[in-house]
Amino acid sequence: MSAPNGKAHWSLYLYCLFLLVPLYWLISMAVKSNRDILGGLELVPGNPTLANFVEIATNPAWYGAFINSLTYVCLNAALSITVALPAAYAFSRYRFLGDKQLFFWLLTNRMAPPAVFLLPFFQLYSAVGLFDTPLAVALAHCLFTVPLAVWILEGFVSAVPKELDEMAAIDGHSFPFFFFRIFIPVIRGGIGVTLFFCFMFSWVELLIARTLTASEAKPIVVAMTRTVSASGLDWGVLAAAGVLTILPGLAVVWFVRRHLVKGFAMGRV
């Protein structure tokens, strides 16, 4: 890559500005009162206030929704990795009847829009009493995140030379010792990237989350679409919730940013 010249710099700044305007608007709305928001065009908030954030932190309907979301997202990520890591190892290291077919057809779930699965999920979870629990949403999301996780992890597993497995065996380590103490640390970057994608899918997914929950396990994305009170829409609180919803994603991206590039380079992401 050549050194960026002045023109390239400007186009980059313009692009960033373009991306950041909506974000800035969201943040500025989050620190304004409803009256200021509806009052007129204001580039810089005149009377900044944290009242909206206080409302979220003290109202169980709001912070409960955050907790619900984080619960099923974490459950989903943990379940996906637990299931996908052994699967990816098997696909990478062993040859068995139909392995290539199975590996490819794993992706079929992702070829259908999630809406297709709404009805069966709703009916099934109602029947077994899982409806309106974070576990229901986590399990439903696994249908989409597990194949994705297997694909991403398989690339990372295959990038580890088979000799590492052989060396550990020759050194006299048992397979569980090798897998947990040697292998997982080696591919922790890949696990991070996979967690990121599971997290991203589950955190932003709205349709399934809304269908499989009612009141007890209402997630934040749903809470945000249903916040119409007697006094109309509560713009400021909504914007504050939006800001808070962005934060976990930012944190996760920050942790895996280096490995993410590697994942993209491998063509699996």
Next chain:
Amino acid sequence: MASIRISGLHHRYEPDAAPVLEGVDLELGDGEAHAILGGSGAGKTTLLHLLAGLLHPSAGTIEFDGREVTGASPAERHVAQVFQFPVLYPALDVAGNLGFPLVNRGWSAAAVRRRVGEVAELLSIAALLTRKPKRLSLFEKQLTAIGRALVRPDVALVLLDEPLTAVEPAAKWRLRQALKAVQDELGLTMIYVTHDQTEALTFAERITLLHHGKVLQTGSPEALYQQPAHEAVARFIGSPGMNLVDGEVSAGSIRCNGQVLGTTAAADGRCLLGFRPEWAAVGDRGVPVTVRTTRALGTLSGVAAGLVTAELDGKVIHVQQRLDGLVGNQARLLVDPSRILLYRDGWLVNDATG
């Protein structure tokens, strides 16, 4: 350290697949440096896996010091292996990598440190002990990998799977010297697998040539060069390889194109005549040949000498000799009669002791 005995080893990966190893017999003395030489697909790596216990043979037995280990797990065999590409635990520094096998066997921290220090000293990598693998050159990584293999004092056998492949040519020689020095000093039983005859000839006391899953010959480097037991060995060893031309034996004399080249006790019939480039001379007597090219490689006793490439019955032969007196394309080939080797159905049939 251990002596190794392999007998009748067969291996196939699938029950109905072609065998990768077919009846391999091999005996190694305690502290022997042994090379297994063969092209790709000869079964070298499979043999190593069987020795390490990563695979179990379809038939045959493996004994370490007279104790059968055919079905034993890698952990029970006390084998160490150095791979083609250096494999190190990326999260550990050099000292951590060297000490890992010991830590897992319950050594005390002080004992591990002492042993790691000794091994690092031996390979002159003491200065690298605190570095992480990603800050090492390929050469240093492979040295560390070799150190890992040597660190356990109870190691019975060290397996080296083409350890110089990944190392740049300039460092190859140094690494080989380091390996050889360690082998001499510790008296380790080592099996060195390679497809490079120079590596095998310079490293090993004895060499086994493996070809399509069968042992063609086991012997000293000199024996493999002077008396190849099979024509594949004759072709494989030497650069250029041995010349092999059509001929026949009739009434005790070796003939080629009607010319008598020597005498033998072998039975009558057609056979291949084998001779090294330096055992023959192109001149004005012997079998007619067509000279294609001559390449001067220096002088011999003040006379230009080099490699003559000629054609005999459509087969290319190489002869190493003086280049004076070679005029025109038509010449004649004479071979040292005491050194002609006769091959029938691939195998050596006469015992030319030159």
